Amino acid sequence: MERYTKPAVLMHWLIAVLIIAAFTLGLVMTDIPGLTPTKLKYYSWHKWMGITILALAALRLLWRLTTRPPAFPASMSQTQVKAAEAGHWLLYALMFAVPLSGYLYTTAAGVPVVYFGLFQIPSLFEASPALKEAFKPVHYWLNMLLAAVVAGHVLAALKHQFIDKDGLLKRMLP
Amino acid sequence: MKKTVLMAALLAVAAAAGAAVLKTDPARTSVSAVFKQMNVPIESKFKKHSIVIDYNAAAPDSSRATVEIDTASLDLGDAEMNREVAKKEWFNSAQFPKATFVSSAIKSAGAGKLNVSGKLTIKGKVADVSFPITVKADGAKQVFEGALPIRRLAFNIGEGEWKDTGMVADEVTIKFHVVSQ
Secondary structure (H helix, E strand, O other): OOOOOHHHHHHHHHHHHHHHHHHHHHHHHHHOOOOOHHHHHHHHHHHHHHHHHHHHHHHHHHHHHHOOOOOOOOOOOHHHHHHHHHHHHHHHHHHHHHHHHHHHHHHHOOOOOEEOOOEEOOOOOOOOHHHHHHHHHHHHHHHHHHHHHHHHHHHHHHHHHHHHOOOHHHHHOO | OHHHHHHHHHHHHHHHHOOEEEEEOOOOOEEEEEEEEOOEEEEEEEOOEEEEEEEOOOOHHHOEEEEEEEHHHEEOOOHHHHHHHOOOOOOOOOOOOEEEEEEEEEEEOOOOEEEEEEEEEEOOEEEEEEEEEEEEEEOOEEEEEEEEEEEHHHHOOOOHHHHOOOOEOOEEEEEEEEEEO
16 A cells, blocks of 8 residues: 655644644643742643744645645545545644644734744734733633544544555554 | 021022922832843832932932832732742841832933932841932823842842842842923
């Protein structure tokens, strides 16, 4: 069976690990009560991960648009193919939307991101408490949507592996 | 009796110098703390302050200034964080509700420029500081602007694990923009 290209496989797993880490850290850090150095550190790390995901997502989109992915197995119905394509493009959209909403949220809060403590990501607008309140639920719910779509993505992969037994998963394994 | 005479004499001198106590406009006046947290530049405003400036443009050297800041009024943009910085490790606002600055000398340093010296008191620690400010007239109003760099640890701001300057830098700049009524 035709496999995904090496760069596509590498970026898939790198982004997968980063998304799971940033998502988990987001839940953990917002649960820490009060103000502690650990909490501040986690916030910074979370933002650095978000910027990394955004940059990798941009690379990955370029690769996806210029490199033909392997075809779906012939055993898949038209509906399944359409659902798989829609799911994948939704994942691509969320790989951009989630970190971007985080950037908007922290910029509105007046706390710019300084990538790895070295490079300041420019703030494209003035801090505003009203915008901050508006972006907070946007960032949260985009994350919850991403979590749901990722869960669907994993379940679909498992269905291909254990129910359809069509070997689809091998195309993306390192 | 002697005191009354002294007071009268002082008042006469003040009147002769033409010094006038300026009422500041709290809505247009801002005092903020600028610092770095893991290298992220943050500017937070103190929401409550009382600033009295006795200023005479013709004889700036006779000017005086008194500044009082409510330490619990620092707005970090988040209610929970604001409560945290009022706690013992940071400002200890329950015991030290005000940070103050009282000028001891104000000297003219060229057109629209003054050098201000005085005592800065934060969290019970007193330090002699001196910093330049600018003053300009905006219609009938006077606008004073300046910045005073301090080191937070000299005032015990951030105790215990917060002494780590890699997390919150020691250098803090107190920026102010004072507008008279």
